[in-house]
Amino acid sequence: MATTPTKVEFKIKDYKADIHNDWCPGCGDFGILTALQMALVKLQIPSHRVAVVSGIGCSGKTPHYMQTYAFHTLHGRVMPSVTGLKLANPSLTVIGVGGDGDAYGIGAGHFVNGGRRNLDITYIVFNNDVYALTKGQGSPTIAQGTKTKSMAEESIMQALNPVALALVCGYTFVARGYALDVKTLTDLIAQGIRHRGSTLIDVLQTCPTYNDLHTKPWYEGKKPGQNGISPLYRLDQTDYDPRVQDPANRREVSQKKTQAILKSEEDERLPLGIFYQCEIPTYEDYLEKKGHIDRAHPLAEREDIFHRDVTPLLDALT
Numbered sequence: 001m002a003t004t005p006t007k008v009e010f011k012i013k014d015y016k017a018d019i020h021n022d023w024c025p026g027c028g029d030f031g032i033l034t035a036l037q038m039a040l041v042k043l044q045i046p047s048h049r050v051a052v053v054s055g056i057g058c059s060g061k062t063p064h065y066m067q068t069y070a071f072h073t074l075h076g077r078v079m080p081s082v083t084g085l086k087l088a089n090p091s092l093t094v095i096g097v098g099g100d101g102d103a104y105g106i107g108a109g110h111f112v113n114g115g116r117r118n119l120d121i122t123y124i125v126f127n128n129d130v131y132a133l134t135k136g137q138g139s140p141t142i143a144q145g146t147k148t149k150s151m152a153e154e155s156i157m158q159a160l161n162p163v164a165l166a167l168v169c170g171y172t173f174v175a176r177g178y179a180l181d182v183k184t185l186t187d188l189i190a191q192g193i194r195h196r197g198s199t200l201i202d203v204l205q206t207c208p209t210y211n212d213l214h215t216k217p218w219y220e221g222k223k224p225g226q227n228g229i230s231p232l233y234r235l236d237q238t239d240y241d242p243r244v245q246d247p248a249n250r251r252e253v254s255q256k257k258t259q260a261i262l263k264s265e266e267d268e269r270l271p272l273g274i275f276y277q278c279e280i281p282t283y284e285d286y287l288e289k290k291g292h293i294d295r296a297h298p299l300a301e302r303e304d305i306f307h308r309d310v311t312p313l314l315d316a317l318t
């Protein structure tokens, strides 16, 4: 979580790593990366107070392009890594990034239990409907009966609804963004980071190399038969209210969750923005109460951990 800054000290260059980017030209990942960096500018969080953790995939390369602490972990292991990092150093702003295959496929079990904990973290899922890095097989979010140019045949499985899944798992800030509307996505990510609790932002992301269904022209309503009408619309431009006013009121909580699930099922036009937000104690709050963590003296700053000789461990692994 971060507070709203008063003075602009950090600029976007402070969050950009000087490393060659090998995403395909026109990839939606560029929009998400820029929005993440701009959100950090907006919140003025020093880069050394941020850790970005990824899984495996095209999206998994994101931490390489960030001038922050970064950890490119294993496929489907964003949540366990984010959890360890946050508990070892609770004052860090910890951001998980990864693909739809990573979060909702191989990492689904971790995604579910991550939500139940309600750690104060932000998880941004790059949702392109495909396993892009491995040549575009259909991911858990590809619609039943559809086929991208990279798939041998139509998917016969039902698509998973990330927003509804996050809601029932217990994420306390659940949102959907669009990769190519960087300004709106920046605001959404900044709000997600500011939220005290587990945030899931599912970002609709174009993959021009493998996904010829959900392309930039399709999102802009420029394909034949769309009549110039974008399939996207913004919840904050309607009277939709995602926020729970009284988290102790179980009836209000269930009403807000139910309306969010119904919204997330809309498929003629896709809502963007915050579906649900509720502030309740975090996992760290409970652990601190039990005496298992001490925010004033985090594990990561303890002398004995910092100077520990890991040579025997590394030797055992070689």
Ligand SMILES: Cc1ncc(C[n+]2csc(CCOP(=O)(O)OP(=O)(O)O)c2C)c(N)n1
Binding pocket: 056, 057, 058, 059, 060, 075, 098, 099, 100, 101, 102, 103, 106, 126, 128, 130, 131, 132, 133, 134, 139
């Ligand atoms: C345990 C494991 N299984 C499979 C793979 C192979 N693999 C690497 S990336 C990837 C797909 C990534 O898809 P997604 O998470 O949607 O990310 P994207 O590339 O679309 O950004 C797979 C299956 C792996 N690295 N590790």
Ligand code: SF4
Binding pocket: 022, 023, 024, 026, 027, 028, 029, 058, 059, 128, 132, 133, 206, 207, 208, 209, 210
């Ligand atoms: S394969 Fe798709 S997701 Fe991967 S870098 Fe290329 S356009 Fe982006």
Ligand SMILES: [Mg+2]
Binding pocket: 057, 099, 100, 101, 126, 127, 128, 129, 130, 131, 132, 139
């Ligand atoms: Mg993917």
